[in-house]
Amino acid sequence: MDSLDRLEEIFSHFPGIGPRQARRFAHYILNKPASFSHQLAELLKKVRDLAIECPNCNRMYMDSGEKKAKDIPCPICQNPSRDHQTLMITARDSDFETIEKSGAYRGLYFILGGTVPILDKEPEKRIRLRKLLEYISSLSDLKEIILSLNTTPDGEHTANIVKNSLEKMTTTAGRMITISVLGRGLSTGAELEYADKETIRNALSSRQ
Numbered sequence: 430m431d432s433l434d435r436l437e438e439i440f441s442h443f444p445g446i447g448p449r450q451a452r453r454f455a456h457y458i459l460n461k462p463a464s465f466s467h468q469l470a471e472l473l474k475k476v477r478d479l480a481i482e483c484p485n486c487n488r489m490y491m492d493s494g495e496k497k498a499k500d501i502p503c504p505i506c507q508n509p510s511r512d513h514q515t516l517m518i519t520a521r522d523s524d525f526e527t528i529e530k531s532g533a534y535r536g537l538y539f540i541l542g543g544t545v546p547i548l549d550k551e552p553e554k555r556i557r558l559r560k561l562l563e564y565i566s567s568l569s570d571l572k573e574i575i576l577s578l579n580t581t582p583d584g585e586h587t588a589n590i591v592k593n594s595l596e597k598m599t600t601t602a603g604r605m606i607t608i609s610v611l612g613r614g615l616s617t618g619a620e621l622e623y624a625d626k627e628t629i630r631n632a633l634s635s636r637q
Protein backbone atom coordinates (compact mmCIF):
# COMPACT_ATOMS: atom_id res chain seq x y z
CA MET A 430 0.00 0.00 0.00
CA ASP A 431 1.57 3.30 -1.06
CA SER A 432 1.04 6.66 0.65
CA LEU A 433 -1.85 7.61 -1.62
CA ASP A 434 -3.67 4.35 -0.83
CA ARG A 435 -3.04 4.98 2.83
CA LEU A 436 -4.50 8.49 2.58
CA GLU A 437 -7.58 7.12 0.82
CA GLU A 438 -7.98 4.54 3.54
CA ILE A 439 -7.80 7.18 6.26
CA PHE A 440 -10.42 9.33 4.52
CA SER A 441 -12.69 6.30 4.08
CA HIS A 442 -12.87 6.00 7.88
CA PHE A 443 -14.23 9.54 8.26
CA PRO A 444 -17.89 9.74 9.34
CA GLY A 445 -20.23 9.58 6.35
CA ILE A 446 -17.44 9.05 3.80
CA GLY A 447 -17.32 5.98 1.57
CA PRO A 448 -14.38 4.63 -0.48
CA ARG A 449 -15.34 6.58 -3.62
CA GLN A 450 -15.49 9.93 -1.83
CA ALA A 451 -12.26 9.04 -0.02
CA ARG A 452 -10.55 8.52 -3.38
CA ARG A 453 -11.86 11.86 -4.66
CA PHE A 454 -10.50 13.64 -1.57
CA ALA A 455 -7.07 12.05 -1.96
CA HIS A 456 -6.87 12.99 -5.65
CA TYR A 457 -8.13 16.49 -4.97
CA ILE A 458 -5.22 17.00 -2.58
CA LEU A 459 -2.81 15.42 -5.04
CA ASN A 460 -3.85 17.79 -7.80
CA LYS A 461 -3.52 20.92 -5.68
CA PRO A 462 -0.20 22.84 -5.47
CA ALA A 463 2.29 21.47 -2.92
CA SER A 464 1.66 24.49 -0.66
CA PHE A 465 -1.93 23.31 -0.11
CA SER A 466 -0.79 19.97 1.32
CA HIS A 467 1.85 21.62 3.45
CA GLN A 468 -0.64 24.09 4.91
CA LEU A 469 -3.14 21.31 5.52
CA ALA A 470 -0.56 19.18 7.30
CA GLU A 471 0.48 22.13 9.44
CA LEU A 472 -3.12 22.97 10.30
CA LEU A 473 -3.89 19.37 11.28
CA LYS A 474 -0.93 19.36 13.62
CA LYS A 475 -1.89 22.74 15.09
CA VAL A 476 -5.52 21.74 15.70
CA ARG A 477 -4.37 18.63 17.50
CA ASP A 478 -1.66 20.38 19.54
CA LEU A 479 -3.94 23.21 20.66
CA ALA A 480 -6.98 21.02 21.43
CA ILE A 481 -8.03 20.93 25.06
CA GLU A 482 -10.85 18.93 26.60
CA CYS A 483 -12.90 21.18 28.88
CA PRO A 484 -12.97 19.68 32.40
CA ASN A 485 -16.60 20.85 32.83
CA CYS A 486 -18.50 20.29 29.59
CA ASN A 487 -15.96 17.83 28.10
CA ARG A 488 -16.00 19.38 24.67
CA MET A 489 -12.80 19.83 22.72
CA TYR A 490 -11.88 23.46 22.19
CA MET A 491 -8.95 25.38 20.85
CA ASP A 492 -6.50 26.97 23.27
CA SER A 493 -6.25 30.64 22.36
CA GLY A 494 -2.58 30.86 23.33
CA GLU A 495 0.23 28.64 22.20
CA LYS A 496 0.49 26.88 25.55
CA LYS A 497 -1.79 24.11 26.64
CA ALA A 498 -3.83 25.30 29.58
CA LYS A 499 -4.85 22.05 31.22
CA ASP A 500 -7.90 21.84 33.47
CA ILE A 501 -9.09 25.30 32.49
CA PRO A 502 -12.79 25.43 31.59
CA CYS A 503 -13.65 26.48 28.04
CA PRO A 504 -14.80 30.05 27.24
CA ILE A 505 -18.49 29.01 27.33
CA CYS A 506 -18.24 27.40 30.79
CA GLN A 507 -16.29 30.42 32.04
CA ASN A 508 -18.59 33.07 30.56
CA PRO A 509 -20.49 34.76 33.43
CA SER A 510 -23.14 36.12 31.07
CA ARG A 511 -24.29 32.60 30.08
CA ASP A 512 -27.33 31.19 31.83
CA HIS A 513 -25.85 29.01 34.59
CA GLN A 514 -29.29 27.73 35.58
CA THR A 515 -29.69 25.63 32.43
CA LEU A 516 -27.59 22.68 31.30
CA MET A 517 -27.94 21.05 27.89
CA ILE A 518 -26.77 17.49 27.35
CA THR A 519 -25.65 16.43 23.87
CA ALA A 520 -24.07 13.21 22.60
CA ARG A 521 -21.16 14.69 20.62
CA ASP A 522 -19.14 17.82 20.03
CA SER A 523 -20.69 18.15 16.56
CA ASP A 524 -24.22 18.34 18.08
CA PHE A 525 -23.00 20.97 20.53
CA GLU A 526 -21.58 22.98 17.64
CA THR A 527 -24.84 22.92 15.66
CA ILE A 528 -26.82 24.13 18.69
CA GLU A 529 -24.30 26.77 19.68
CA LYS A 530 -24.12 28.14 16.13
CA SER A 531 -27.93 28.36 15.98
CA GLY A 532 -27.71 31.09 18.64
CA ALA A 533 -30.96 29.79 20.16
CA TYR A 534 -29.44 28.62 23.43
CA ARG A 535 -27.48 30.59 26.05
CA GLY A 536 -26.96 28.06 28.86
CA LEU A 537 -24.23 25.57 29.73
CA TYR A 538 -23.46 22.24 28.05
CA PHE A 539 -22.32 18.73 28.83
CA ILE A 540 -21.06 16.36 26.12
CA LEU A 541 -21.81 12.70 26.83
CA GLY A 542 -19.19 11.42 24.41
CA GLY A 543 -21.51 9.11 22.45
CA THR A 544 -24.74 7.15 22.69
CA VAL A 545 -25.71 3.77 24.12
CA PRO A 546 -26.83 1.12 21.61
CA ILE A 547 -30.17 -0.48 22.58
CA LEU A 548 -28.85 -3.90 23.63
CA ASP A 549 -25.77 -2.57 25.39
CA LYS A 550 -25.52 -3.71 28.98
CA GLU A 551 -22.82 -1.30 30.16
CA PRO A 552 -23.88 2.28 29.43
CA GLU A 553 -21.18 3.62 31.78
CA LYS A 554 -18.55 2.51 29.27
CA ARG A 555 -20.24 4.36 26.40
CA ILE A 556 -21.15 7.70 27.94
CA ARG A 557 -19.84 9.96 30.71
CA LEU A 558 -22.75 9.26 33.03
CA ARG A 559 -20.86 9.34 36.32
CA LYS A 560 -19.03 12.50 35.32
CA LEU A 561 -22.33 14.10 34.39
CA LEU A 562 -23.81 13.37 37.82
CA GLU A 563 -20.69 14.76 39.50
CA TYR A 564 -20.82 17.89 37.39
CA ILE A 565 -24.50 18.47 38.17
CA SER A 566 -23.75 18.13 41.90
CA SER A 567 -21.27 20.99 41.53
CA LEU A 568 -23.78 23.30 39.79
CA SER A 569 -25.67 24.75 42.73
CA ASP A 570 -27.79 27.21 40.68
CA LEU A 571 -29.07 24.60 38.22
CA LYS A 572 -32.83 24.73 37.54
CA GLU A 573 -33.24 22.85 34.27
CA ILE A 574 -31.52 20.09 32.32
CA ILE A 575 -32.34 19.78 28.61
CA LEU A 576 -31.68 16.44 26.92
CA SER A 577 -30.72 17.12 23.31
CA LEU A 578 -30.14 13.78 21.66
CA ASN A 579 -30.94 12.47 18.20
CA THR A 580 -34.47 11.12 17.80
CA THR A 581 -32.97 7.85 16.51
CA PRO A 582 -33.45 4.57 18.48
CA ASP A 583 -29.97 4.85 20.06
CA GLY A 584 -30.49 8.53 20.87
CA GLU A 585 -33.85 7.89 22.55
CA HIS A 586 -32.48 4.91 24.43
CA THR A 587 -29.60 7.05 25.69
CA ALA A 588 -31.99 9.86 26.66
CA ASN A 589 -34.00 7.37 28.77
CA ILE A 590 -30.90 6.06 30.55
CA VAL A 591 -29.69 9.58 31.33
CA LYS A 592 -33.17 10.76 32.37
CA ASN A 593 -33.62 7.84 34.79
CA SER A 594 -30.22 8.47 36.39
CA LEU A 595 -30.89 12.19 36.67
CA GLU A 596 -34.31 11.67 38.24
CA LYS A 597 -32.87 9.24 40.77
CA MET A 598 -30.02 11.63 41.57
CA THR A 599 -32.12 14.79 41.93
CA THR A 600 -34.71 12.98 44.09
CA THR A 601 -32.00 11.57 46.37
CA ALA A 602 -30.30 14.94 46.64
CA GLY A 603 -33.63 16.69 47.19
CA ARG A 604 -33.02 19.13 44.35
CA MET A 605 -35.72 20.77 42.28
CA ILE A 606 -34.38 20.46 38.74
CA THR A 607 -36.68 20.22 35.73
CA ILE A 608 -35.57 17.61 33.21
CA SER A 609 -36.83 18.34 29.70
CA VAL A 610 -36.36 16.79 26.28
CA LEU A 611 -36.17 18.63 22.95
CA GLY A 612 -39.67 18.67 21.52
CA ARG A 613 -41.61 19.13 18.31
CA GLY A 614 -39.69 20.25 15.28
CA LEU A 615 -37.26 17.38 15.54
CA SER A 616 -38.93 14.65 13.52
CA THR A 617 -38.39 10.98 14.33
CA GLY A 618 -35.01 9.74 13.16
CA ALA A 619 -33.61 13.26 13.01
CA GLU A 620 -29.93 13.84 13.63
CA LEU A 621 -29.34 17.00 15.58
CA GLU A 622 -26.03 17.68 13.88
CA TYR A 623 -27.82 18.38 10.58
CA ALA A 624 -30.70 20.42 11.97
CA ASP A 625 -31.02 24.03 10.82
CA LYS A 626 -31.36 27.09 13.09
CA GLU A 627 -35.14 27.27 12.82
CA THR A 628 -35.57 23.57 13.69
CA ILE A 629 -33.38 23.94 16.77
CA ARG A 630 -35.21 27.06 17.86
CA ASN A 631 -38.58 25.27 17.49
CA ALA A 632 -37.34 22.13 19.24
CA LEU A 633 -36.05 24.23 22.15
CA SER A 634 -39.20 26.28 22.58
CA SER A 635 -41.40 23.17 22.46
CA ARG A 636 -39.29 21.14 24.88
CA GLN A 637 -41.28 19.09 27.36
Ligand SMILES: [Zn+2]
Binds near residue numbers: 485487488503504
Ligand atom coordinates in the same frame (compact mmCIF):
# COMPACT_ATOMS: atom_id res chain seq x y z
ZN1 LIG B 1 -16.72 23.83 28.83
